[in-house]
Amino acid sequence: MxxxxxxxxxxxxxxxxxxxxxxxxxxxxxxxxxxxxxxxSQWWVLAYLSRQDGMTQSQLAxxxxxxxxxxxxxxxxxxxxxxxxxxxxxxxRRVNRVYLQPQSKQLVNKMRKVNHQFNEVxxxxxxxxxxxxxxxxxxxxxxxxxxYLGSDEA
Numbered sequence: 001m002x003x004x005x006x007x008x009x010x011x012x013x014x015x016x017x018x019x020x021x022x023x024x025x026x027x028x029x030x031x032x033x034x035x036x037x038x039x040x041s042q043w044w045v046l047a048y049l050s051r052q053d054g055m056t057q058s059q060l061a062x063x064x065x066x067x068x069x070x071x072x073x074x075x076x077x078x079x080x081x082x083x084x085x086x087x088x089x090x091x092x093r094r095v096n097r098v099y100l101q102p103q104s105k106q107l108v109n110k111m112r113k114v115n116h117q118f119n120e121v122x123x124x125x126x127x128x129x130x131x132x133x134x135x136x137x138x139x140x141x142x143x144x145x146x147x148y149l150g151s152d153e154a
Contacts (some may be wrong), residue, residue: 025122032118036110037081041066043111045074046083046100050108054097056089083107 030040038046044064049055055063061071075098078084083104089095100108123131 028122029115029118032114033111036107036114038107038111041074042078042083045071045078045098046104046108046111049084049098049100050105053100057086057096057098060098078104 026040033040033043041064045060048060048063057068057071057075060066060075061068064071066074075084075086079086083101084098085101086096086098089097
């Protein structure tokens, strides 16, 4: 790969652009979730549990790339809001499993609708072929980053 100034500028711009888009998307999504009284972090916990209810706290921490203390605090707040419950694992009492409460399933459905509407707004005017190409590119970048970090998850 050439190392002239044009390439270096392009590489820097790409990194900044990815960072800026991610940061702006997080801020905008937080604004969308505010009326539901849910934070983005809580949304991620609920979303993961909606796909695999009964995950362990350790599994959730790993999936969300959070420490055990951080995930514990998130689950504490979700428990206080009566959105999840913890139960000891039947085979290992030291392990806590986290389950959605019935009312959280309605909230997850509302959050999915908000997410869909949000994506319609932020993807407005972008052709499906562009979105497909962008997705393929980002998946390739993610795979390269995971390879670089020595991970095999995708």
